Amino acid sequence: MQVKFVKGEVTAEQPVTARYIKVEVKGIGLCPTWHYGVGYPAWFFMDEVNVY
Numbered sequence: 001m002q003v004k005f006v007k008g009e010v011t012a013e014q015p016v017t018a019r020y021i022k023v024e025v026k027g028i029g030l031c032p033t034w035h036y037g038v039g040y041p042a043w044f045f046m047d048e049v050n051v052y
Contacts (some may be wrong), residue, residue, distance in 0.1 A: 023049055 027044045029038040 021049070021051060 020048045023046070025044050025046065028042050031040050035042075
């Protein structure tokens with residue numbers, strides 16, 4: 001099985017001060033036909049979130 005890494009980046013025009021951040025991810029829904037879990041809900045795993 002191949003793992004897919006996708007980098008995303010969000011920037012703001014002005015500095016932001018925050019206590020928390022919320023990350024929303026839209027998944028693909030169901031596993032595709034080539035996946036061994038075809039027809040079942042797909043999971044999304046996130047390993048790291050870097051805030052600078």
